[in-house]
Amino acid sequence: MNRTRPVNATRTSPPLAEAGAVPARRGLRLGRFRDLTLVPVIIVLLVAGSFVDPIFLTPGNLTNVLQQQSALALVVLAEALILIAGKFDLSLESTVGMAPAVGVMLVIPTAAGGFGLELPAVLAIPLCLLIGGLVGAFNGFLIMRFQLSAFIVTLAMMIVVHGLQLGLTQGKSLFELPESFLYLGSATWLGIPAAIWITGAFFAAGIIALGYFRAGRALYAIGGNADAARAAGIRVERVVWAVFVIGGVIAALAGVLETGRLGGISANQGVGWIFMAFAAAVIGGVSMDGGKGTILGALTGVLVIGLVENILTLKGVPGEWKQLVYGSIILVALMISRLAGGKAQD
Amino acid sequence: MKSKEKASAAGGVPAVEARDIVKRFGPTTALNGAGITIAEGETHALVGRNGAGKSTLVSILTGLQRPDEGEVRFAGEPAPPLADRDAWRRRVACVYQKSTIIPSLTVAENLFLNRQTERGAIRWRELRTRARDLLEQYGVAVDAEAMAGDLGVERRQLLEIARALSFGARFIILDEPTAQLDGPAIQRLFERMRALREQGVTMMFISHHLEEVYEICQSVSVFRDARHIVTAPVGELPHQRLVDAMTGEATAAYAYRSRTVPASAPVVLAARGLTLAGRYEGVDLEVRAGEVVGLAGSGSSGKVGLAETLVGLRRADSGTVSVGGAAVRPGDIPAALEAGLGFVPQDRHREGFVPLLSIAENATMPIARRLGRYGAVSPARRREHGARMIAELDIKTTGPDQPVGDLSGGNAQKVVLARALADDPKALVVINPTAGVDVKAKHALLGAVEDAAGRGAGAVLVSDELDDLRICDRVLVMFHGRIVRDVPRGWTDTELVAAMEGIENR
Numbered sequence: 001m002n003r004t005r006p007v008n009a010t011r012t013s014p015p016l017a018e019a020g021a022v023p024a025r026r027g028l029r030l031g032r033f034r035d036l037t038l039v040p041v042i043i044v045l046l047v048a049g050s051f052v053d054p055i056f057l058t059p060g061n062l063t064n065v066l067q068q069q070s071a072l073a074l075v076v077l078a079e080a081l082i083l084i085a086g087k088f089d090l091s092l093e094s095t096v097g098m099a100p101a102v103g104v105m106l107v108i109p110t111a112a113g114g115f116g117l118e119l120p121a122v123l124a125i126p127l128c129l130l131i132g133g134l135v136g137a138f139n140g141f142l143i144m145r146f147q148l149s150a151f152i153v154t155l156a157m158m159i160v161v162h163g164l165q166l167g168l169t170q171g172k173s174l175f176e177l178p179e180s181f182l183y184l185g186s187a188t189w190l191g192i193p194a195a196i197w198i199t200g201a202f203f204a205a206g207i208i209a210l211g212y213f214r215a216g217r218a219l220y221a222i223g224g225n226a227d228a229a230r231a232a233g234i235r236v237e238r239v240v241w242a243v244f245v246i247g248g249v250i251a252a253l254a255g256v257l258e259t260g261r262l263g264g265i266s267a268n269q270g271v272g273w274i275f276m277a278f279a280a281a282v283i284g285g286v287s288m289d290g291g292k293g294t295i296l297g298a299l300t301g302v303l304v305i306g307l308v309e310n311i312l313t314l315k316g317v318p319g320e321w322k323q324l325v326y327g328s329i330i331l332v333a334l335m336i337s338r339l340a341g342g343k344a345q346d
Numbered sequence: 347m348k349s350k351e352k353a354s355a356a357g358g359v360p361a362v363e364a365r366d367i368v369k370r371f372g373p374t375t376a377l378n379g380a381g382i383t384i385a386e387g388e389t390h391a392l393v394g395r396n397g398a399g400k401s402t403l404v405s406i407l408t409g410l411q412r413p414d415e416g417e418v419r420f421a422g423e424p425a426p427p428l429a430d431r432d433a434w435r436r437r438v439a440c441v442y443q444k445s446t447i448i449p450s451l452t453v454a455e456n457l458f459l460n461r462q463t464e465r466g467a468i469r470w471r472e473l474r475t476r477a478r479d480l481l482e483q484y485g486v487a488v489d490a491e492a493m494a495g496d497l498g499v500e501r502r503q504l505l506e507i508a509r510a511l512s513f514g515a516r517f518i519i520l521d522e523p524t525a526q527l528d529g530p531a532i533q534r535l536f537e538r539m540r541a542l543r544e545q546g547v548t549m550m551f552i553s554h555h556l557e558e559v560y561e562i563c564q565s566v567s568v569f570r571d572a573r574h575i576v577t578a579p580v581g582e583l584p585h586q587r588l589v590d591a592m593t594g595e596a597t598a599a600y601a602y603r604s605r606t607v608p609a610s611a612p613v614v615l616a617a618r619g620l621t622l623a624g625r626y627e628g629v630d631l632e633v634r635a636g637e638v639v640g641l642a643g644s645g646s647s648g649k650v651g652l653a654e655t656l657v658g659l660r661r662a663d664s665g666t667v668s669v670g671g672a673a674v675r676p677g678d679i680p681a682a683l684e685a686g687l688g689f690v691p692q693d694r695h696r697e698g699f700v701p702l703l704s705i706a707e708n709a710t711m712p713i714a715r716r717l718g719r720y721g722a723v724s725p726a727r728r729r730e731h732g733a734r735m736i737a738e739l740d741i742k743t744t745g746p747d748q749p750v751g752d753l754s755g756g757n758a759q760k761v762v763l764a765r766a767l768a769d770d771p772k773a774l775v776v777i778n779p780t781a782g783v784d785v786k787a788k789h790a791l792l793g794a795v796e797d798a799a800g801r802g803a804g805a806v807l808v809s810d811e812l813d814d815l816r817i818c819d820r821v822l823v824m825f826h827g828r829i830v831r832d833v834p835r836g837w838t839d840t841e842l843v844a845a846m847e848g849i850e851n852r
Contacts, residue, residue, distance in 0.1 A: 208467070211468075212468045212470075213468065214461075214462055214463060217451075217455065217459075217460075217468065218460060220448070220450065220451055221448055221451065221459055221460065223450075224448035224449065224450045224451060225445075225446065225447075225448045225449075227444070227446065228445075228446035228447065228459070229448070229459070231410070231442070232446070232459040232461075233431035233435075233460050234459075234460050287450075291448065291450040291451075292450045
């Protein structure tokens, strides 16, 4: 008879010193700055921009950049929350158009393109946010309860939601907006556009919630390892569902800001944004696999995109070439953040 | 320190009791009236072959699943409702087979996952301090601020143990904790377990390595086919009877074959002056046709790194590898396969198989070009080859079309070996083939390696199991990256272990 005997079972080895060795602290110190790897890119863009056009570095222009990007930034925030929780939402861009369109149609008269319900105008924004939340809730229902793939569900929902807007508006733009929309689009508080304040406040709330609150940390736990999160008592389904709802509401708010800024809702509002949103989130260090990245990082991603767009406009790059330059610069930004961050992108 | 308490409780209420548990998943019955009783303060082993119901019992004892019938009691009291996770965690802690450490979070946050703070904002500084205290309390020397993903397997496991115990549970389940550890790390784990027992902690220990059961446990329960078979103090259940209880029949011990390798046999696998910084240096090695050469050593000896270099998974800084007499371009796996090499990688889940593909497709991956012309693969020939492999290696399956992901560990490993053997290799490199597989599968796997040698292949077998190494004609012992001894057949455990620990060499 022979016995299975693990190696060195015959001799009790003393606990080796190496078992107690504390790993080097260098790596984690760097890790703390991982979400700021785009800062050098931003600095390069600021310097390059100032050479392109003297107007670039003026407060007026930079404020302009921020205002133009505030709606996209909110979509990036929503997408970042969902990505960190390990899911995916492509339908956000359609919500950006549909939620304000339907919200507005509920309050404006038939003559202006409304449903004829003519609900009180003050309800326009709350209704719009509610609609965004409902879209998110439906996504969450299909993904968490029905156990469908988030990619396919939200791809379909992107088409459905946009189709809903096209159908209801008959493809027309809406120009008669409630006062509240126009106010948010044009008001300045303390010399800075309201949209920037609102977006800034949401990002601040996101940074604090994800950095310092259990509910926010739960997103990282779920995205990192859902089974482990469940074992730790986190109600995974409920939290992810809530994230989809919050994402929908934030996307609807982005739609409100964009509508106010442009003074109307075109049939194409939000179309194509989702790719920018993904690009911004991912170059900002948010992982497509979930569990990694920060809201601050996502914000730096938006800033890079906004600055690039602004420089291209100032430089007078013809519209036909913008997309090419745009895409290339995102690739370069990715490579720089990869080199600065050191870790393989995922 | 609480041995008095332990003694007084010995005859009293058991710390944990599961009675007449029935659990069904669809048509399969995972537990059929099984139960377990664990006395306070003892370390109790739960053994059984893959699929015996051990994992299901763990999820029921930890409150992750509700039994269809039967009841669970902790210290005589009925178990809390399933929804009350905190109550469960105060009673039972568990280190699961699958890691529940989240790699993208810090050690500190992993320790206090979902309880970073009672209410309000998280105070990170305070959290780190609490984490450091906790780590110190359990003697785990890990930086609280490190990313958990940067830690090795052993430290992650210690983290899990510390976290599990920090809920105040006095009963801890360790589900195959030794499966991924090397010899010294296992010993360190056992020392920790002994220390916990001294403090009166009750443990349930699951392992495929029966020797570990005798080393660390006081009593053992055997499960087989969803039923409880026997419970006895380890002293009353000798090794052979334990194996018989697990398999349900009298299993013969593995019969090692004897071979003589003629000195004239050609060298099929050779390494010259292989060096890889930080892993191994100046390694020379020769394997003749029909010879099985073992590679032994501790986890830091570099044996796995060396074996991975032989097959091309790693590229050495200097030195050459030749298969069948011809040098192979370093780090070029296709070239190595072309030259007639087959290998079983260390981590079958990562490099061994594609879980969603069928047995036939996995097993024929390296020889797909021979199953059809112009890049086409004939499904019929693939199935035929798969069926032959299934018969040859005795793979328990519904047929060659079953995805490998559905197989048990031992059978999946057989598919990996089938892949290695698909091209009738001249040289075979096998790394830890018996990790996480049960007794019968182990015998089949070792037999298949010996069969290959019988057909004239030269094999390198890397293993942490002395028992596996017994099939080798000679064992090369590595220590700190160098081959320090060449031990011929007929060694004793003590001799080989001493060599691995570097006792007589330094």
